[in-house]
Amino acid sequence: MEALSTFGQLLVAGLLTGLVFALVAVGLTLVYGVMDVVNFAHGEFVMLAMYAGFGLALLGIGPLVGLPLVSIALFLFGIVVYRLFVRRLLAGPPEASVFGTFGLLVLMQGLAQALFTSDYRSVPNPPFQGTVQLGVFALPQAALVEGLGAIVLTAALFAFIEYSPVGRAMRAVSEDRTAATLMGIDVQRINLLAFGLGAACAGAAGALLLLSNPAFPDVGASFALTAFVVVALGGFGSIAGALLGALIVGVMEVLGGYYLSPELKLVPVYLAYLIVVLARPQGLLGRR
């Protein structure tokens, strides 16, 4: 009975962890789906958002009020980065976008170190501390808010892609770029919007993650590495897949950390990536 309730507690903790991963992964998978680019700097976008949220907190603006502001700021940042940089990468060979976005990762981490130093920055007196008792489960409030935010964000993005005219155009571009152009869709504009939207997702993720994590220059990398696995697991380009993949990875990581050892918590995650990518390269919910 004891073991069962521990398992249940771990399962819930894992699902909440997974929702946080989903937060980071949806923006990544959106950009990939539309323009076939894995943005290796996506984690650094999250890091930038966390510093932005931290700055707002110092001005007395709380994380939830700050969230839309940070998202809009990151949307604009994404637009600028696309116009100046990503557009050129897309014109080059595929490896250009792999190492180009990797270069952006290095550049942004370096800038953060140079400007903000490597110190950990935590929001003073953050809201949503303490736990909520749900039946037998004690759940941290911050994780609940982050999880709720992830569900809302994923649902909103999903609805946008499925039902809005721009979302329909994005799906058309991701399915067949040439045909989409022939149907009168401005592919460059759709790419631009998708990249901005992906960055805005990173903005929302960063603002929420600040509830339970300090901001520091490498913070994005720790989330992004898992996010790549999540996105591959769910299927590159699939938003529902990203959510499913994130929940699976979250549960595996928490269970692995408890039953194996904290040092080994990522072993089942990486093994799962390798198995999925070898046996079913399109991921769980992706299409070929």
Added chain:
Amino acid sequence: MNATRGHLTALAAIVAAGVAVAFGVRDQVTLELIFTFFLYAVLGQSWNWISGYAGNISFGHAIFFACGAYASGLLVTAGWSPWLAFVSGALAAIVLALLTGFPTLALRGHYFSIATIAVAALVEVTVRVAPGLNGANGFELPIRSGWSALEFADKTNYVLLALALFAAVQLATIGLERSRLGFYLRALRANYAAAESVGIDERRWKLLAFAASAVMASAAGVLYAQDTLFVDPPSVLGLSVSIDIALIGVVGGLGTLWGPAAGALVYVVLAKGVALHVGGSGKGYDLVLYGAIICVIAALRPDGIVGAIVGRQRRARGAAGPDALAAEPT
């Protein structure tokens, strides 16, 4: 033929200059930088075999570097000769390359790249928990001196060793460019479906290149361990080591003979130079500069420094060389 003679002449000139510098320069810090340059040029070339010529971009190449470094640490602390580390490190690297390459080398684009990150992370965890590898503490090599111990108080001999390894790796790559393997790899990179349809077995040839690449990185690992006398997971297995190796290959030019050396030169001058003069790598200025250079190259000249020079020469001649099609990035 002419091109090959030119490459051999250039290599001979570099070796002559390297020997002269090794004996002429007495400043130990400069010698250490030159050693680092040759070491990274070897690592970059090793990466270039699989990621440049064959087109499978790896972000986990440090695992092969670590094979050599750990072979050194294990053998020396157990009282064996470090020279054996070249052999045992190479064997371990080959096994690791075959084991990880067999399932993953057929993956394309970012699927392969992320798989290499996952594999490298798994290897790092394994090294941390495996019995006999000293976990997070790693190995500290005893301070000795002489050719049998492969340790020297003076950095001159380290430069000579790294130079010899560099020359061997460049000779092997000149051979690769003219060999059947080299043509097959470039064909697979340009269009794997077309290459396979004419009977080129992708897995077989890529595994061969991967194993060869792993052996080179392992040899570099032995020299690294014998120079720094310290081996632990972050210093030889960390993701940042793999990224440094990949960036050197990319900056110089993917799939070019001199690209890795050019990339290593940029890396040593910038990363080490900035760290020395602006103060510490912890401040991030080196990363800013290095990241900016990669961004500019990716956006403007994705074929890297050497690729840009070769492309200009080709256009000037007005005719494409025999391998222009295969070398063209796809």
